[in-house]
Amino acid sequence: MKNFQIIRALSSRTAVTNISKEKEAMFIAGGTNLVDLMKKNVVAPDKLIDINGLDLKKIEFLKGKVSIGALAKNSQVAEDATIKEKHPLLSLALAAGASQQIRHMATVGGNMLQKTRCSYYYNTDMPCNKRTPKSGCGAIGGSNRMHAVFGASDSCIAVHPSDMCIALAALDAQVLVEGPKGKRQIKFTDFHRLPGNTPEKDNNLEAKELITAIEIPDHNFTKNIHYLKVRDRTSYAFALVSVAAALDLKNNVIKDVRLAMGGVAHKPWRLTEAEEFLKGKTVSEEIFRQAGDLAMKGARTYGGNDFKITLGANTITEALIIAASK
């Protein structure tokens, strides 16, 4: 790892100001992904701005929404009693990610910014357009068991690895950011982006912008919810496929539904077509199965991940069945 300077930011304003002056500076919070990337020489900042001292750790239940500070730890959010009660889907998704030690370190903002787990990205002597633009995509024609089936491009078929973000996408969260040009809000589902010809860009955060909080509007998805993560071992592994399913049921009729998927795209993949299909229908395994099949329409696979079409549909169905039975 290259040596670097580290400075402790005192406010989000000074943090943003400070980073604006530097070419190769980065914010660091939990560090669970960034330190790893630095060890692998995937990124090599000259300066780190340690934002852990900023007052962005609070979980505040406001009128009509909850605001979660970007520096709130993953475990803190997952285990917050009111989050468990009002946003159980988020709590479940967070608890499914990484290990408890990592959840104690990782922040909400950092979780959103974590890089793909694509092996080609992490190995600097392999081609990867995301790491080294125009070097090619190693995963296409290579090992792509973990890779995308939706929204990929000829440049990149990597997937976004977060669990938390899948729940946030389902819950219509908003991302609050602060940058040199001031503060703004981004719809969570617009925060991450598809690779296109610029896979080096994971999200629509502008240069030097800092995530300060996420907000989730209040909703009725407090009972019939499930986060189903399918992976190669029972715990401490990234998702092959995951599904965040939330149902608002009345007399077994689906009043409202949210469905989002992880492990299938460069961003959390909201299943709006399947949601529309389910709205107003009566709960049944058959309906859920149809929703699963519908959701996987248009999926494109790359050899190693062919199984994700069947697995994806089955996971959606299973998640909905479990959610409905709660």
Next chain:
Amino acid sequence: MSKTSNINRVDGFAKVTGAATYSAEYKTPGVVYGCLVGSTIAKGRIKSIDTKKAEWAPGVLAVITHLNVDKPSGYQKAKDKRNFGQPLQIFKDDSVLYYDQPIALVIADTFERMQYAASLIKADYFKEEHSTDLQKAADKEKKIDTEKGNDYHRGEHDGYKNAEVVFEAEYTIPTEVHNPMELANIIAKWDGNKPTLYTKSQGVEGTRRSVAGVFDVPVEDVSVFSEYLGGAFGMGLHTWPYEIAALMGAKKLNRPVKLVLHREQMFTNVGFRPFTIQKMGLGATKAGKLTGLTHEAVAMTSSYEDFMEGTVNMSRFIYDCANVSTRYRIVPLDTCTPIWMRGPGEATGSFALECAMDEMAYKLNLDPIEFRKLNYAEKDQEQNKPWSSKYLLECYEGGMERIGWKNRKNEPGSVKEGNWLVGYGMGTGTFGCYRSPTSVKAKFLQDGNLVLQCSVNDMGPGTATMMTAIGAEITRLPAENVIVEMGKSGLPKGPTQGGSATTSSVGSAVHDACNLLVSKVLELATQNPVFKGIAITDLTFANGLIAAKNNNSKSIALTSLLTANKLDGLEVENLSKAAEEAKKYSIYSFSVHFVKVLVNPNLGKIRLAHVVSCADIGTVINQKTSAGQMFGGAVGGIGMGLMEALEIDHRFGRPINNNFADYHVPVHADIEKQEVFFVNKKDPISNPMGTKGLGETALVGMAPAIANAVFNATGKRIRDLPITLDKIIETIKV
């Protein structure tokens, strides 16, 4: 072994307090940090290597490559290039024989500076076409001309083909990597021409010999410390190039060099269980008598060293069968040399054999255990010898009862628990009982404590604890009065730890040395006035007290006896060997793993709801540590069965999941309910304690047990390990 049969690990205190010193943890004044830089191609030659930037980086003390290395004199003397035991000669020339082969050693004054400097090394190559895919290269198989690798035939060649019922199938296991938790690591230093290694070795004496050979120094001048190993599972059976590199660096700088491999390098530079393709042919009568069995295996090795293991051996003797053929071939590929990984070839072979037995049983409409019992081998037909002891049937019975085998239905997919498909499966394991000549010194100190010394080391099974238990038993001392010194050179010579032979070898040597020491004590006692006129056979020795059998008032403490004779101790050093008698018998441990799986066919999820591991390992010296070893072997087998596979991108000839996030091994949540059952009956032949060995057989048979249970649950037969969820989904179209 009654009183000592459940003692806690004697090194437990050191291990739970962080005080246990693993190789890279020896406090060494003036130590500097080394790191290996690997090639980024799988085959070719180094065109140029730019070390300038690294040399100029702060704190860098040396950069060694093939261009500036002082080649150790042993390199020239090395002969017959492809013999196993002659690993890659690091920095010998510009050739690149596998991906991540070390091409430079960077040494700096701090860990961080060393790491950074290493990232500055860049090389250009003349690339050559590489071959890393066994499935594509299998037709280039190499005929092995050694006794071990020779074809074996009993009865008619491939006699299975003429049977009433014939079954044939092909099975593959991928490359699996040992990945002990402790990284391969060493501190190397020189005192003049005498090297010292604090290293991760399973064999102190073997490492001494290898190093002596490479640097052309007398074996006695090589010191090796390997007192604690953070696991090894076979990877410590070779002296690897990283150890030689550290010694080169230390020699050049005349300073101690610490070198710890990265986890990524653990996948590329220190061996693995080789990718193996196996073909099984079984023939039986309709009633279920095996009449023919053919087992063929093609495995990978490196381009520069022939590695072989006993993949097909089990098929020659485990079942009663008149016509048996086995063939074993290896194919050189552009990788590092494989090395025995726990269970070694037997684990690979048992996957094919025990799956095929299960498949044949189903074809014959027989319960798989019934089928095995019908073909129970009353003697070893391969060697034409009687078994020294064999309690395999007891293992079957013990496991069937504990797992609830009676709930199993022979028809797959017919048992359910809620939405889960339930399956039961079993797999048999076996491993030979070996005993190497071993020296142990047993010594009573003036304070009455017993010291046991042997250069053998302990990678985790509890060797020191075993030595303590046996020493305490023979000398009738409390275990807390026994002190074990081991894991370093300069002690009486012990064997390499491997092949489940440690207890048989070292335990026997402790047994013999302690018996001799007790005799020596008693002999000395007979000369003491207290026991005047009392024969040696009428004396007892227990708890440090020598007493007359028939007269309690006549006794003397060992400490007093030593003082009276002006001795500061009493010792015996003895070399122990297997008895000639043992050669008349076939001595094997046996194990049977039973699993109950729950399968969610929609998600491909396999849960191991219950695992029962049974073994006939002769006498159980220590129930606690043996159970631990058996639990652990089972977990290793679960990794093999369900998740472990080194994935290679053959376009580049390099692994792509060489890290602990992508190469999955079992975690806590994967292990639900585990039980262990030992028959615990003494083997009359193997050694004085009657043990037969446990470490390897603890893993052998688990992977097929899982595959068989998955078949029983789902009706789908997965013949290619590991059984990942995508294979279940692909085979079960819901």
Next chain:
Amino acid sequence: MASKKNNPKEVTENDSNSRRDFIKKSGLFTALAFTPPSLVMASENKWDEKIAEYLETVPLSIEVNGKKHNLNIEPRTTLLDLLREQLQLTGTKKGCDHGQCGACTVHVNGTRILSCLTLASMQQNAQVTTIEGLSNGKKLHPMQEAFIKHDGFQCGYCTPGQIMSGIACIKEGHANSREEIREYMSGNICRCGAYHNIVDAITEVKEGGKEL
């Protein structure tokens, strides 16, 4: 800290390959306005490295197992490497160095974290507890005793991490069933496969109800 670093990228292929010559071109020493003779002297006496060492470090106050340390460290030093290589506290283990195994688990301000992914420079005034800080001489922590009693290890290398994690698992309230323990201990890999016995040990300590 404000100095420009000794950045090797500035070097071109045409530069002399003598390392001692290199420092003349180094931004670091230009900034310090050394005259050429003093530069040569600096390099001959290896002052260049000593100065670099000084300029590239940051002060750190950290308490480890109740002992206060005032150090100067490089910002890139991880807490794990600080413990093992500089403070000689080798009880905390390096298993993967990438947050993938849990062997380096320590408590920072009472919370279990991975020391390999923690920059020491970000732990100003932190209170760190490692495996060495649990026992008091021969008096073991209840979790250490339970690990010995239940044989919760073989090679012992993952053990410090398992023990630190096990204690935290109970304190966090995640040890209410064997299933919950297994899930919340899954960040600690044991390659010897002592999982069954580790869960026994944690269960016993949890049921023992002692203050941890």
